[in-house]
Amino acid sequence: MERMQQVVGRARAAFNTGRSRSLEFRMQQLKALERMVQEREKEILAALKADLHKGGPNAYSHEILGVLGELALAMEKLPSWAAPQHVKKNLMTLRDEAYIHYEPLGVVLIIGAWNYPFVLVMHPLIGAIAAGNAVVVKPSEISENTAKLVADLLPQYLDQELYPVVTGGVPETTELLTQRFDHILYTGNSAVGKIVMAAAAKHLTPVTLELGGKSPCYIDKDCDLAVACRRITWGKYMNCGQTCIAPDYILCHPSIQSQVVENIKATLQEFYGEDVKSSPDYERIVNKRHFKRILSLLDGQKIAHGGETDEASCFIAPTILTDVSPDSKVMEEEIFGPVLPIVTVESVDKAIELINHREKPLALYVFSNNKQLIKRVISETSSGGVTGNDVIMHFFLSTLPFGGVGHSGMGAYHGRHSFETFSHRRACLIKDLKMESTNKIRYPPGSQKKV
Amino acid sequence: NPYAGLVSHLRASWLSGKTRPMEYRVAQLEALGRFLDEKKQEILEATDLDMGKPSFEAYFTEILLCKNELNVTLNNLCHWMKDEHVDKNLVTQLDSAFIRKDPYGVVLIIAPWNYPVQLLMVPLIGAIAAGNCVIIKPSEISKNTERLLAETLSCYLDTDCFAVVTGGVPETTQLLENKFDYIFFTGSPRVGQIVMTAAAKHLTPVTLELGGKNPCYVSDTCDIPNVARRVAWGRFFNAGQTCIAPDYLLCTLEMQEKLMPALREAITEFFGPNPKESPDFGRIVGDKQFRRIRALLSSGRVAIGGQTDEAERYIAPTVLADVLPSDPAMQEEIFGPILPIVVVANMDEAIDFINARPRPLALYVFSCDSKVVNQVLERTSSGGFCGNDTLMQVTLTSLPFGGIGNSGLGKYHGKFTFDTFSHHRGCLHRNMGLETLNTPRYPPYTQQKLGILNATFEVKRRGTCTLL
Numbered sequence: 001m002e003r004m005q006q007v008v009g010r011a012r013a014a015f016n017t018g019r020s021r022s023l024e025f026r027m028q029q030l031k032a033l034e035r036m037v038q039e040r041e042k043e044i045l046a047a048l049k050a051d052l053h054k055g056g057p058n059a060y061s062h063e064i065l066g067v068l069g070e071l072a073l074a075m076e077k078l079p080s081w082a083a084p085q086h087v088k089k090n091l092m093t094l095r096d097e098a099y100i101h102y103e104p105l106g107v108v109l110i111i112g113a114w115n116y117p118f119v120l121v122m123h124p125l126i127g128a129i130a131a132g133n134a135v136v137v138k139p140s141e142i143s144e145n146t147a148k149l150v151a152d153l154l155p156q157y158l159d160q161e162l163y164p165v166v167t168g169g170v171p172e173t174t175e176l177l178t179q180r181f182d183h184i185l186y187t188g189n190s191a192v193g194k195i196v197m198a199a200a201a202k203h204l205t206p207v208t209l210e211l212g213g214k215s216p217c218y219i220d221k222d223c224d225l226a227v228a229c230r231r232i233t234w235g236k237y238m239n240c241g242q243t244c245i246a247p248d249y250i251l252c253h254p255s256i257q258s259q260v261v262e263n264i265k266a267t268l269q270e271f272y273g274e275d276v277k278s279s280p281d282y283e284r285i286v287n288k289r290h291f292k293r294i295l296s297l298l299d300g301q302k303i304a305h306g307g308e309t310d311e312a313s314c315f316i317a318p319t320i321l322t323d324v325s326p327d328s329k330v331m332e333e334e335i336f337g338p339v340l341p342i343v344t345v346e347s348v349d350k351a352i353e354l355i356n357h358r359e360k361p362l363a364l365y366v367f368s369n370n371k372q373l374i375k376r377v378i379s380e381t382s383s384g385g386v387t388g389n390d391v392i393m394h395f396f397l398s399t400l401p402f403g404g405v406g407h408s409g410m411g412a413y414h415g416r417h418s419f420e421t422f423s424h425r426r427a428c429l430i431k432d433l434k435m436e437s438t439n440k441i442r443y444p445p446g447s448q449k450k451v
Numbered sequence: 452n453p454y455a456g457l458v459s460h461l462r463a464s465w466l467s468g469k470t471r472p473m474e475y476r477v478a479q480l481e482a483l484g485r486f487l488d489e490k491k492q493e494i495l496e497a498t499d500l501d502m503g504k505p506s507f508e509a510y511f512t513e514i515l516l517c518k519n520e521l522n523v524t525l526n527n528l529c530h531w532m533k534d535e536h537v538d539k540n541l542v543t544q545l546d547s548a549f550i551r552k553d554p555y556g557v558v559l560i561i562a563p564w565n566y567p568v569q570l571l572m573v574p575l576i577g578a579i580a581a582g583n584c585v586i587i588k589p590s591e592i593s594k595n596t597e598r599l600l601a602e603t604l605s606c607y608l609d610t611d612c613f614a615v616v617t618g619g620v621p622e623t624t625q626l627l628e629n630k631f632d633y634i635f636f637t638g639s640p641r642v643g644q645i646v647m648t649a650a651a652k653h654l655t656p657v658t659l660e661l662g663g664k665n666p667c668y669v670s671d672t673c674d675i676p677n678v679a680r681r682v683a684w685g686r687f688f689n690a691g692q693t694c695i696a697p698d699y700l701l702c703t704l705e706m707q708e709k710l711m712p713a714l715r716e717a718i719t720e721f722f723g724p725n726p727k728e729s730p731d732f733g734r735i736v737g738d739k740q741f742r743r744i745r746a747l748l749s750s751g752r753v754a755i756g757g758q759t760d761e762a763e764r765y766i767a768p769t770v771l772a773d774v775l776p777s778d779p780a781m782q783e784e785i786f787g788p789i790l791p792i793v794v795v796a797n798m799d800e801a802i803d804f805i806n807a808r809p810r811p812l813a814l815y816v817f818s819c820d821s822k823v824v825n826q827v828l829e830r831t832s833s834g835g836f837c838g839n840d841t842l843m844q845v846t847l848t849s850l851p852f853g854g855i856g857n858s859g860l861g862k863y864h865g866k867f868t869f870d871t872f873s874h875h876r877g878c879l880h881r882n883m884g885l886e887t888l889n890t891p892r893y894p895p896y897t898q899q900k901l902g903i904l905n906a907t908f909e910v911k912r913r914g915t916c917t918l919l
Contacts, residue, residue, distance in 0.1 A: 018830075057896035061904050069908060087849035098847055103832060105855070182856065190654060197651035201644055204659065206860040211654070227886045234893055271894040281894035356466065369883060378878060380468070382553050388880040396908065397548055399537035400877030405555070406632065410656040412875065425862065427850035428828065430838035433674045433819050439840075443684055444721040444731035446507025 004172070007164045008136060008179040012107050014161035015134035021104060023082060027075060029129050029158055033122075034071045036157040037064060043153075044118055047145040051117060052239065053284040062239070063118040066396070070123055073398060073415055074130045081130070081419045084428075092438070097430040102423045104132030105206075106182035111173065111196070113187040114286055115242040115336075117143035120210075121150060124185045125163075127418020133183075134162040138176060140188075141169045142286060181205050183422060187244075189334075190407050208411030208421055210244070211404050212334045213361040217247035217391065218351045218377060220368035221256055228367040228389070229263030233271065235365075235391030237318045240283040241338035242290075245363040247391050248335055249324070251351040254344040261304045261320055264340070268305075268318050276317055277310070285314040285337060294337035297330040301341070326354060348373060352380050360384070360406030365391050384408045453622075454586075457614055458629045461557045461584040464611040471554065471582045473532060477525065479579050482607040483572065484521050487514055490603055494568055497595040501567065503734030503764075508689060513568040516846065520573050523848050523865050524580045531580070531869050534878070541907050542888075547880040552873040554582030555656075556632035561623065561646070563637045564593035564736055565692040565786075570660075571600065574635045577868025583633070584612040588626060591619045592736055624649075631655050633872060637694075640857050658861030658871055660694070661854050662784050663811040667697035667841070668801045668827055669706055670818035678817045679713030682790070683721065685815075685841025687768045690733035691744075691788035695813040697841050698785050699774070700792045701801040707772060707792050714790075715755050718768045726768055727760065735764040735787060744787030750778030751791060776804075798823060802830045810834070810856035815841050834858050 019025055037044070041064060048059040085100040108128050112121035121139050128135045137154065139147040151165040166176060177184075177199035186196045187210040200207045219228055236247050252260055272279040285291040291314045298307060298319070306319030316338050324330060324341035331341060345351045355364070364383035366374050374388045384404035387394045394400050395414075403412030413421050441450045469475060487494075494513050498504040504513075524531075534549035558578050562571035571589055578585045587604070589597045601615045616626060627634075627649040636646045637660040650657045669678055685697050702710065722729040735741040741764045748757060748769065756769030766788050774780055774791035781791060795801045805814070805827075814833035816824050824838040834854035837844040845852050845864065853862030863871050891903040 055896060057898060057901045058894075061892070061896070061901060061908075065904060065908055087847070089849070090847055093843070093847055098844075098850060100851065101828065101836070106832075193654055194651050197654065198648055201647035201651055204640060204643055204647065204661070204857055204860065209654065224883050227883055230886070230893070231889070234889075273895070279894070281896050367883070371880075374880060378551065382556075382874065383876065385877040386551075386879065388878070389883045390879070390881040393543070393881060394548075394877050394879035397537070397540055397543050397877075397879060399539070400548060400879065401550065401875050402877060405553070405874040405876070407654055410654065412877070424832065424855050425851050426833065426855075427835035427844050427847075427852060427862075428838075429836070429840070429844035429847060429850065430821075430824060431840045431843065433677055433817065433839045436674075436677045436680065439681065439684075442511070443680065444505070444507065444729065445723075446505060446731050451507060451510055 004166070004175045004179055007166060008107060008176075008181075010161050011134040011136055011164055014159070015104075015107055020134055020159075020162050021132045023078060026078060026130055026132055029163075030071055030075050030126065032157040033126065033129070034068065034075075036153055037067055037071070040153055043149060047149040048118060050145040051114070051143040052242070052286060054239070055280045058281055063116060066119055067122045067126075070126045070398065070415070070418075074126050074419070077416065078130055081416055093429065093431075095432060095435065097428070099428050101426040101428050102131070103426055105422060105424050107134045107136065108183040108185065108422055109136045109138065109176070109181040111184070111186040111188065112137070112139045114140035114142035115239060115244070117146035118150070120187045124413060124418065127413055128185075128422045129163070130419050131422035133422055136176070136181070137163065137165045138173060139165065139167065141167065183207070185411075185413070185421070186210065193409065208403065208413060209409040211362065211407065211409040212244045212336070213359055213404070213408040214248040214331070214334050215245055215361045215363040215365065215383070216351075216355050217250050217365040218348065218367070219250060219252040219256065219260060220348065220366070220370060220373055221253050222369045222373075223367045224369070225256065225259055225263050229260055230267045231390045232365075232367075233264050233267040236340050237268070237271070237282070237338050240285055240316070242283070242286065242336050243392070245385070245392055245395055247340075247365050248361070249331065250340060250342045251345050251354065252342065253346065257322055257342055257344055260342060261322060264320055265305050272318070277315055285316055288314065290337070291316065294335065294339060297335060297337075297339060299329065301328065301330060306338075348377065352377060355381050360404070360408055362404045362408035363387065363391075363394070382406070452625055452628055454616065454626050454629055457616070458557060458586070458631075461586065461612060461614060465556050465584045469609075470579075470584055470612050473529065476579055476582060477528065479608055479613070480521060480525055480576060483576065483579070484518065486604065486607045487517055487521070487572075490599070493599055493603070494596070497599045498567065498593070500595040501564070501593040502690065502692065502736040504689060505731040505733055507731060508733070512566050517569055517572045517576075520576050520848060520865070520868070524576050524869065527866065528580055531866055543879060543881075545882055545885065549878050551876040551878050552581065552869075553876050555872060555874055556583060557586065558583045558633040558635065558872060559586045559588065559626070559631045561588045561634070561636045561638065562590055564590035565689060565694070567593040567596040568600075570637045574863060574868060577863060578635070578872045579613075580869050581872035583872055586626070586631070587613065587615045588623060589615065589617065591617065633657070635871070636660065643859065658853070658863065659859045660852075660861070660863075661812070661857065661859040662694045662786075663809055663854070663858040664698040664781075664784055665695060665811045665813040665815065665833075666801075666805045667700050667815040668798070668805075668817070669700060669702040669710065670798060670816070670820065670823045671703055671706055672819045672823070673817045674819065675709055675713045676716070679710055679717045680720070681840050682817070683714055683717040683768070686790045687718070687721070687732065687788050688842065690735060690766065692733070692736065692786050693842070695835070695842055695845060697790070697815050698811070699781065700790060701795050701804060702792065703796065704794050707794055710792070711754055711770065711772065714770050718755065722768060727758075727763070727765055732768065735766060738764065740786070741766070744785065744789065747780040747785060747787070747789055750774050750780035756788075798826065802827060805831050810854075810858055812854045812858040813837065813844070832856075
């Protein structure tokens, strides 16, 4: 209790000095972060390798490239993002100044996840610093090498009081959550999301919850199956399926099911070679607990491809299940592993119905040559985000807000949306102390004429 | 749960897609407009019965401001509903990238008693405009308005999609056990915590419009009669029962002396020599609230007013001088027609005083010196801010209205209400062709592919930018 109180207290005292507010200071910190990523690239990649068996080019493109992009964007745009936004005035306020003043919230908490342990801490951190806040960073203890590295590196590059890193597991996080923050951004699962929001409620702290769910992927009969399946294979099996916006399950007409399987198999061959286990580009499940959890989802299922496992190395081969029942265990929770169930549906109507009877997912995918069909699926469903005719890609366009809805989360970030998430938009109206005659109509005594 | 049936009925209507077409939303909004026109008299009467709301005030806040919001919404709905196309990067140049405004589903609006029609209507307008089904829970404390809304709104709105629920704390608690897709609450911070805790169980996003003590700093360089008038107007409007009313004044001893006669003058100008007889001065909403506010009079010394009449729940427009931070009037949001003056030595002391306390919903500064106004703005934090006036910042629909910290989270008014009740869904609609362009991202991963990704994905700094 003591330690958390001290760390947060120090950050708050540092924030109260006002030094994190000037644009120069924020730019300086962002530049330092950029230097950190560039100078310590090798160590970051090594930590990712140790945590998730992620290879060099893979880790770089997934965790470093994006971070450098966000940093460059924030540094370029900061002056325009932070500038007061003048608003349209009405008759009564024509002679006044009316604008929205962007201000930091104060001390914000960022709780990272283990699956993209570097980027899921860095992206929010960039936005929080850009918005002028003090930030307490809590990386996931499950990706322990990256957590240790982040705890090591940040104090070497950033202001130590304003941006402390707190490490630890559930007890430490619980303790941390008793402290007062001005915003909490949590990335993880829905169950813990509820705990975070309940803790935040005690202090009336606004939250951004980046959760998950089962992201459906509908493949229409009218589409280039080879292309669709290559894109789906890429998104599903990257990071060994441990991606919050991975296509969780496929919905398609029974007549194309076997073609889908064949196409995915061919792509897997193309990506990982004959022996997936020896491909440097295929990751591992993060730990034994998750390994066992995913393994149990295979019970009673028709394995059309894959299914090989090795507990010692937490290896699960890219697996495809066919003729899966919507009521089976693998269709209950988010898979978060390299297992792809195919559920057949007679029509797009049935697909929409199935999707709408479940919790709103973080992402939704639909493949079709028919633009109207894609538009229809988007319009008749709800999800955090959508990519049509591909998977994952909406994540990489920072002008799109990235976040969930319903069980998949609340709030959004990336690019300018991060800056806005971590800012208070203060409404300002500055009037003249003279010009009192215009005010007379609103003062009592009331009269019909005044009305 | 007694409300489970109602919620699932609305959810079934929601799933049918009935509330989504623009024509439907426009029809419901126009019906609300007719409600405000046709039931104007009833609204003025109900709010008069509930808290002696002067009809001038009631017309202004409960009818006019609501109609403004309605018209802004109807005038812009088509535009607000459109997909918002966003700037694309190199990789997505040939794609369609846009933000889709999706309704949340079934939303809950809990309204307070002080502006019982407005604080229900304005969120409702946004919720309907955004395509949601809505359960409306007016306050049981303003019971005449509650009855009016419960009996008449159903004659104007589609009862399959919009329902009014009445009741007190037990009923609201049970209502909150159900799953909603959004909850909009206006009320006290204490109940705000309860609402957010209930929402957390279902991962329901919330907007909480709460309150606090709104400070009003008056500097030594100012036009005293105008300050007095604007402050008195803001403080005594609705007999002080306004979440954004200036709660207390901060100024120097000299300014306190100078302001007092000006405040007395303004009060007389507004309400005559005996405010109790003025049709333009309201009453306290209930006995409990009356007694609570009356107890705050033992703070500092009564310089103006101080008279009370329990039978009428009348508290005179009152100014308390030389109030100490430890006095009762400085311990809670006053929400009544009492203006305490706390003496400070200078602006810095005023700023420190403000910053030592929870962040308020509104903050006011009066000064002829714009540097003073800007200093206070820069060195403090609050939901909203108004220089040289009170209350007016919320009448401009292009400004967001909401709190920070204890005074709330989220914002609304104008387009902000529509946005509050919409899920902003990031959508990327890609090309099925041009598959070769995707090759660099696929395994097997190579340094060469990485080089290409670098070139296409990277955001480069455009030269140096000059800061400020």
